[in-house]
Amino acid sequence: MMSVLEINNLYVRYGQDTDINAVHNVSLGLNSGECIGIIGESGSGKTTLAMSIMGLLENCAQVSGSICFEGRELIALSGQERDSYRWKRIAVAFQNSLDVLNPVISIGDQIGECLIRHLEMEKKEARARTENLIRMVGLDPSLAAAYPHQLSGGMRQRILIAMALSCDPDVLIVDEPTTSLDSVSKQEMVRLLLDLQQEKGFAMLVISHELPVIAAMTSRILVMYTGNVVEQGNTKDILHDPRHPYTRGLIYSSPSIHPYRDMWGIPGEIQITHEQQCPFYSRCNQRIEECLREHPVLEEVGEQRQVACLRGGIVTLLAGSGIEKAYHTKNRRVKACLDCNIEIKAGEVAALIGESGSGKTTLAGILSGIMDADSGEVYFEGRKVTGNSETAKPEGIQIVFQDPVSATNEHLTVREIVQEPLDILKKGERAERLQAVRTALGQVQLPYDDVFMRRRGHTLSGGQRQRVAIARALVMNPKLMIADEISSMLDPSNAANLLRLLKGLQNIRGFSMLYITHDIFLARKIADKVYVMRQGRIIEQGAASKVFDHPQEEYTRLLLGSATV
Secondary structure, three states: EEEOOOOOOEEEEOOOOOOOOOOHHHHEEEEOOOOEEEEEOOOHHHHHHHHHHOOOOOOEEEEEEEEOOOOOOOOOOOOHHOOOOEOOOOEEEEOHHHOOOOOOOHHHHHHHHHHHHOOOOOOOOHHHHHHHHHHHOOOHHHHHOOOOOOOHHHHHHHHHHHOOOOOOOOOOEEEEOOOOOOOHHHHHHHHHHHHHHHHOOOEEEEEEOOHHHHHOOEEEEEEEEOOOOEEEEEEHHHHHHHOOOOHHHHHHHHOOOOOOOOOOOOOOOOOOOOOOOOHHHHHHOOOOHHHHHOOOOEEEEOOOEOOOOOOOOOOEEEEEEEEEEEEEEOOEEEEEEEEEEEEEOOOOOHHHEOOOOOHHHHHHHHHOOOOOOOOOOOOOOEEOOOOOOOOOOOOEEEEOOOHHHOOOOOEEEEHHHHHHHHHHHHHHHHOHHHHHHHHHHHHHOOOOOOHHOOOOOOHHHHHHHHHHHHHHHHOOOOEEEEEEEEEOOHHEEEEHHHHHHHHHHHHHHHEEEEEEEEEEEHHHHOOOOEEEEEOOEEEEEHHHHHHHHOOOHHHHHHHHHHHHH
């Protein structure tokens, strides 16, 4: 397929005295008739990229690299030469229609102006063409006499599309075409653009933060962050299996893709970094020291898939394979785990669900290393888990048990309970340990004054003791937390508060979590991935939305059905 627009090593820098690039080394090929999506948070460089393609940054930014249209280099052209490509060959429909449209000129005159200027039409011919264009976008031609403020947001957006297509361009750039529209108008706008593309045959770049729009319209996606492309590939592949932590954060923040979950955005704010480090470093949950010293470039991670990450994309934190465990009683042998395989990625929340007695807690014990398997292996960050090799050190694995009463010594003070792991490891000075305890208690929303920290475990409520147990795990700064039925002994209000708190901490601190439960509704609220266990076997697994919405196993359907009773 012929490439109509080819961008290579594009840089855009605003101002003369800055070394910060609004667009950093972006390359993109757009084929004739193709539709590519560009996604990213506000400030990621999407609109700057569009404006540089249109040649609208000549007086306010430094643009370098290559933008070729049908083999012709555009950046080197003079302003007059560039005008011959704007609107006639490449057109753009910006967002914020009230800002783009002139409030004191009628709709018809504004569209007609494009036709007269770029196609040198006579006024009569331009007027007839204008009416046809307005009709083409599904509006009544009589609206040509109206002014922008007299139209609804959806109507104004359609007028911008009509203006952009007035000269029959080969490439159409649409910037947030559905922003501020109601759901019906969004669907109509998507359908309109797709119908027009099929009819006219133009290529299209769609800039949007609305993922359902991107999913419906595009075949490929570029994911941008602070001017950098951090991931690109086929739309379906990226939306179903993001490989970059930033891409995953964008997708998981979308309520349309995860309708049952609480909304959690990407923690932290965009920070401008120097070119010698990863731009996503400050917000990444799998960063390493190397990320401070090297700027990642896009590399192949699969067929038609590229990711800019020094670790090759989202890493697998914990992997268990072929895990088997049996308990021997006087009269029989009970198989608790049968050929169990499980993976948890960095920053991921996996839910392990199943009936009581299905083997969930046994599997958790083996994964953490506190229990030996009869066969199989567990690896954490590539290291084999043996005994307490990962639970007895910072940035390893911590497990929070179902019963906080039996899991913590009721005769110790709150401070002693939380600080005990640090004391055992002799980590830090006394003052540093105390500060770590205060910080952890504050994070689980418990008092951290001396009075509370002197209270004994047996004086606390069940909810308080469970929070203390979580604080005890947090002081070790774990990369993986295993939470085993931690809310099952609490009343619904305390359980809801605890789970929301824990998910919030996981989102902010970036640790991975294996959440073990028989409560389907709780799992649906927090899980990215689901494993379904029955009689010692993992019988179904996959993305939470897929397992909950389209279960493949009869037992999973039974669990989901019983949860609604």
